[in-house]
Amino acid sequence: MNLDQKLTAEEAHEYFQKRFTPINEITKKMACFETDGGRQIGLNLEGKKVTMFVEPGDWTLIVPGVELIRTYEKRENDSDKEGRHHHLKSNAPRLSAEYPAMYLSIPTMAVLAAFCDAYGESKAPPAGQSPSESTQTQRINSTERNLCMNTILYGPPGTGKTYRTTALAVKMCEKDVAVPEKKFEFADDKALKARYEELRTEGRISFVTFHQSYGYEDFIEGLRPELKDGQVSYRVRPGIFREACAAAAKSPSQNHVLIIDEINRANISKVFGELITLLEPDKREGAINAVTVKLPYSGDSFNVPSNLYVIGTMNTADRSIALLDTALRRRFEFEEMQPDYEALSKDPVAGVDIRAMLRAMNDRIEYLYDRDHNIGHAYFIHAKTLADLDAVFRRKVIPLLQEYFYENWSKVLLVLNEKGGGFINVNNDLPKGLESINEGFEPRPRYQIMREFNASAYRNIYQ
Template identity: 40%
Template sequence: MAAELDQALWHAALALLDANFHFRSVLGTSPPRRSYRLEPNAPPINIVFKDGVIAIEMALIVPELSHRRLTLDLGGALSHRYRIVELADLELAIKRMTGRLSPSASSTSQSVTTESAPERSMKAPTNTILYGPPGTGKTYRTAEMAVAVCEGSAGLSREAIMARYEALRVEGRISFVTFHQSYGYEDFVEGLRPNVGNGGQISYDIQPGVFRMVADAARLNTVVRSGLQGAPLKERTVYKMSLGAVGWAKSSAMFNACIEKGYVLLGWGKDIDFSECDSEAQVRERVREEWPDDKRIKSHTRFVNVFKNEVRVGDLIIVSKGNSAFRAIGEVTGEYEFLEEGVFGNHQMRPVRWLAVLDKEHDVSEIYDRSFSMPALYQLNSSFIKTEALDALLQAQRTASNLPYVLIIDEINRANISKVFGELITLLEPDKREGALNAVTVRLPYSGDDFSVPSNLHIIGTMNTADRSIALLDTALRRRFEFEELQPDYARLSERVIAGINLGTLLAALNERVEFLYDRDHTIGHAYLLDAVSLGDLDRAFRRKIIPLLQEYFHEDWAKVRLVLNDTSGGFIEASKWLPKGMSEEGDDVEMRTRYRVNPDPFGLPSYLNIYS
């Protein structure tokens, strides 16, 4: 009983930390431990379950927990360790770190639940926009944030972060899209796309956009209830089943419906109710009564009989994708049911518990020594099933459900937000997500499907304030996103000195003039100078990036560009008086104009120093 209470407290503590900290690491083992942070680089709070003791370690002292102080080595580098006997102890530590406390969805100080780790509540969805001038590392930062949301990135190098980012992108858990002026609802949510048939005939099919695809993938990940119950795998009967015909436009929608609703559907049998048919002969007779002229009575009979009378509760169904791949595995949990209102024209149903739903189909050779055959439903030969591989795949799914998914939207302010999101803008709010108190579902205009946004989908956007001020951003978007400003980071350049030129000081002085003459939204980011290690690099950065950017900012007002550069000697921008040949100030009553050009010679050391001296 004591062990069960310890487990219950452990899971409740994780749920409470999930509710209060946005960034967390993967759950470690030997012993179980996890790190939580308010921000990617903030000090962590570690929770450990070791030798029957649940404990935390942190950098801050919690005076209220002095009676819980531990000397036990928890394997971390933080100096203050406390034992957690009840959730109230953990609440004190969280309040000390954050100054607030958000109760978890599944536990309070007075009650401890015993839900399993895959079932505990997920962290609140994140809608965040990183905004700032160009070159401040917004897109650079999104990779770090996305990996941190998915699995934590505490202490990882940039190379390790990008390796995890790419792996998560390949898995389908991180998606990236860039908005532009012509981007629309049809690209983002769903729309009609032309399809050229074999005979050159053009048809228009409804295709999902990037947002719907990542939302569907995130939703499917939440419906998996991993882990076999009862008889071991080697004692199970395993069937291969197709959900929807190959090439059928509705196959994907039907598959998603089956996953979300927890059942499998059989197309054979039409709209006939076989509830009273307990044998193949009775199934055949029923088909003949309803459809006497059907030429496929034999096929209807065979597949319906297997589906209703041969498949047993506890059997496994592997959902195929063609003859060489599979994409889901389910355990049959109930008897045959007839659906009066068919789903995509299918009326024959068996309830299942999904043990695995794969983001990308897997090759059949992973679990079976033969390719699948064409029949919609049949029993697999047990001698060809790779039991150990199949069991390993199912075990892996124990930690692969309820996982966070991330959609990164670069340059989110360059598109017409109302046009791109349409009616879905409301669904982004955390309390309007699936499973939330005020959950909202809408019907999509093209497909007619019901759609909602899952709670495990996080959205990170970037916004270049030089393109559009945040004050001009769509009000509906501003209400539904949190905004994090990224300004030029002079500290990253403060130790970078080239021939006596301090790049941090130089950029700070340059930006001070930009802000005075224009505004802070058009300052120049530190990324423009990060790669400069020589005077040649610095010349290239100014000549090809910074000066053209200033020229654009000030609409070719070269006098202001020279003011920003404090270019009093013409080291960057040469100025000369100019009057075309054949014209004179006195005779033609004109005045000489000033002609500007970028100095074609390498910029001199005094010109750089003069920017901040």
């Protein structure tokens, strides 16, 4: 089946039967299952959407695509006033009113498989400990979600992901630094940027950008040629991840940060190799389930220090988040970054409402394509004049739309609400010299970007 097609309750039920152990007999309205780790699931067999009751966790962050419908708090009695399904009491007691629970929606089989991977590998909390308390093992020395050990910031281009890493990195190194929550205020915070550079110079913050040819030898360690006395020899050189781990191990009282830009552009299995497991908080040095491996080139014993944070950024327009390696997704928390319209000036630019204009374009892009290809607010953050808008549209926005829609100009026109002569001129005339072959050929319009964009063209996008 197509993993991205809309999922049905029947398909989800069939998949659960293969993955988990059924609890009691199926009813007409509910089917309940238990994982090997003791977690329970209550699958709703009614309704157009695939919905289920599960035990609490950061499931919408761990598995992108999962939608949270509602959370349920623990109740002192089994009253069903809050709307929790009454079949849970006898079929999945850990999801009944005496326990906290979450009600989720799963859109596709790909999302369901990823959720089952994450949910099935986690264990139910011990007796006396609530499920919500068990999720705290994903943190270290902090109860703040944005200070988890492994974080990926994902979203369309221009949403401030790279700048957000600056603030997170400094905050992870110095937890007393006050970092504002608005996602784009960090770019102009000179004090914060200066401190970031100091920490980078000290070796406490490392930065690397992944690309298609990036590999294990670059990231962990590998053989590199050296020319000495006219002779070529090879020696093992550490990659940036091993260097970051070594620096963190030398100063255990200080936090260190490794930033991986464009983390989804590389072959993750090839880059991390067997070390993907060592990223987990409970597998790090000094943790209860600490793991040490022997590196293949040097033969050295290796583990990941507990004071090394990892931040990744991912452009969802470059590759769908659903294609990201499942093993990596399970070991990172995800923070989505969509366009922040409030970060743009509320004052019109030459009579143009920038916020309304960008929102209108993104609404159409989401309808014609998807939300992963929205246009970020960062493109317009410094637009103060009509000339600034012209430069942004001519050099960034229109070329980006061409790329999104594979030169399908009709969809580009729809996004811009182009009626003719605003941004793009549409010429349907038959070129001179082709009159003789007019028959049998469908008219083919030609598109040309206008030499000048006037203010009315921008206003027409949202009016």
